[in-house]
Amino acid sequence: MSQIFLVVGAPAVGKSTTAHALAARFEKSIHIPVDDLRNMVVSGLALPGEWNARLVEQLQLARASAVHTALAYREAGFVVAIDDFWDPNSRLEEYGLLLQEPEVYKILLYPGQRVAEERNQKRSGPSEISAYIAGGIREVYAHLPADAAFLQRRGWQVIDTTEISVEQTVDEILSAG
DSSP states (O other): OEEEEEEEESSEHHHHHEEHHHTTTTTSSSEEOOOOHHTTTOOOOOOOOOOOHHHHHHHHHHHHHHHHHHHHHHTTEEEEEEEEEEOTTTTGGGHHHTTSSTEEEEEEEOOOOHHHHHHHHHHHOOOOOHHHHHHHHHHHHHHHHHHHHHHHHHHOOOEEOTTOHHHHHHHHHHHOO
């Protein structure tokens, strides 16, 4: 049975880059960025920041689609790497069924907050998008110390990526599996 990796963390910590690099290590793989599923909404996209029923519904739909897609591709023999942001509101309960499956690996990327903020600035520069992402970083990091401990108790691999490269992060993920 092929593996499924769920890579989560705060905005701008390298989730997509890591998940893509992880998937690239396998002969047959797919990377599923949940943000891409959400961005398929043409009209009425609800963005994190103001948590309301419309946003929750869209997050649930995107995550359910990611789970469905992951299971279908795994059935076809693909290794799957999903990336999503750590959601302190739902604690990613939408992945409950997926997390009960065998060969599913759960990873929280957890560099220092300052590193996440620096990566955001480097990636986005001074802009509205950068300011928006900075707000998301602050919100997630307000919960992350307690949430990281919560996840570790539930078998998640928590990786401090403050001083390691993407390739080293992928090596660490694979050495634990």
